[in-house]
Amino acid sequence: MKNIFLKVVLICGILFSCSSENDILLDNGNNGNTNVSTNRQATGSSANDLLSADSFKKMIIEIAYIDGFKPSETAKNNFKNFINNRTFKPEGVEFIEKQIPSTGKTVYTLNEVVAIEKEFRTQYNTSSKIAVWVLFINGKSSKDDNQGSILGSAYWNTSFVIYEETIHGLSDSAFEPERSLLESSVINHEFGHILGLTNLGSNLQSDHEDAAHPKHCIEEDCLMYWAAENSKGITNMISRGQVPTLDAQCLADLKANGGK
Secondary structure (H helix, E strand, O other): HHHHHHHHHHHHHOOOOOOOOOOOOOOOOOOOOOHHHHOOOOOOOOHHHHHHOOOOOOOEEEEEEEEEOOOOOHHHHHHHHHHHOOHHOOOOOOEEEEEEEOOOOOEOHHHHHHHHHHOOOOOOOOEEEEEEEEEEOOEEEEOOOOOOOOOOOEEEEOOEOHHHHHHHHHHOOOOOOHHHHHHHHHHHHHHHHHHHOOOOOOOOOOEEOOOOOOOOOOOOOOOEEEOOOOOHHHHHHHOOOOEEEEHHHHHOOOOOOOOO
């Protein structure tokens, strides 16, 4: 039972669904805000803007959550550390949090996730700051199936969603991982995609994209690996109590695109 659970967690934690849906989600409407369209572009297209200080000196992370599904303080701190360790933002990284109303839904399509962002997002790019939207939602992905559950998805250049209710169901009970560890792994993985990993806007410096799982790293120990062949890797990660890190090849891609 434990091995079955761990296998499901691994599949869920790394599953990524934005790359095939970018084209239908691109949106240049501004809703009265002339900068909105700059935050509604293809995933990975703002990788250099996020990584370097060439265009934007500051980053704003707008965290929206439905009551009862706020991310843990540990996960938020881990996320901020991940950003600071990989990007150049001399004027800092600021987190803004907001609770939004429940929708009454239990399952969400990606288009429904996008609709929530359009209604509640307030932070968009300006001349000196780049803004990122992260939604922690009270439901499951419509793409869940008997092969596993999706825990997160990056879908625009500065947007991703975390299916927090699914994370709750897979953590903090007997034989399950600590919630903040699972949250941090998924958050950092999805943010890695909007940083252009792997071969999604930050060009490859070596041949390490997984041909069988495009836009993911082929190295099993890397944060951007799509999954693992068995539960051994995730078991070791949980026993160490550490969030997976980027391997040297993914780090080289980010550095070549203006990051640390």
